[in-house]
Amino acid sequence: MAARREVEIVALHASPVHAYEGRPSDGPRPDPGPVSQGHVELRAGLGIVGDRYFNHPAHRNAAVTVLAAESLDPWSVDPLVARRNIVVRGFDVDSLPRGTVFSLDTGDGPVRFEVHRQANPCAWMDVVIAPGAFKGLRGKGGIRTVPLDDGVLRVGRAALDVVGA
Known part of the structure; x- marks a missing residue:
């Protein structure tokens, strides 16, 4: 039984590098180009074309991260700072x-x-969002998923269907 929700994709993120490496006190490394995307291409079992985890064996079952924008509302920050690939408003993906x-x-x-597992926040959240964000995002850091279909997603209105477990 499917449950359809109207949601909004507020941000799409794809980056060829991992910006949050090393010690948070050293600050993030700069991205080589724009990470905010108007649309992304997905490949079944592989992830988002152009993203650092695309076709990466260690991340096959966690290549695409999804976050509820509401998780970031207490801090009023750009949703891209959490470095989740897809940020949606209007559905609690952590559930x-x-x-x-x-x-x-x-x-x-x-x-x-x-859905394969939770996308737990890391200590970097206290640096790039605000002190206390690491603790505040526990249980609300999003989910790690694998795409089952090839396709395209765009920023804007979207339909989210929970198909089953």
């Missing part, structure tokens, strides 16, 4: 248990994702 399949459709057809 989806492991094994759940959901889809997002921004007009180019649905892209299904399977």
Whole structure:
């Protein structure tokens, strides 16, 4: 039984490098180019084309991260600072248990994702968001997923369907 929700994709993030490496006190390393995307291309089982985790064996079941924008509301920050690939407003993605399949459709057809685990926040959140964000995002840091379909997602209105577990 599917449960459809109208949501908004407020940010899409894809970067060829991991900016939050090393000691948080040293600050993030700069991205080589724009990380905010108007649209992203997904490949089944591989992730987002052009992202640092695309086709990376260690991240096959966690290549695409999804975050609820509401998790960042207490800090009024750019949703890209959390470095999650897809930031949606209007649905609590952290409530989806492991094994759940959901889809997002921004007009180019649905892209299904399977939830594999939580995307726990790290100590970098206290540096790039605000002191206390690391603790404040526990249990609200998003989810790690694998795309089950090839497709395209765009910033803007979207339909989210929880397909099943």
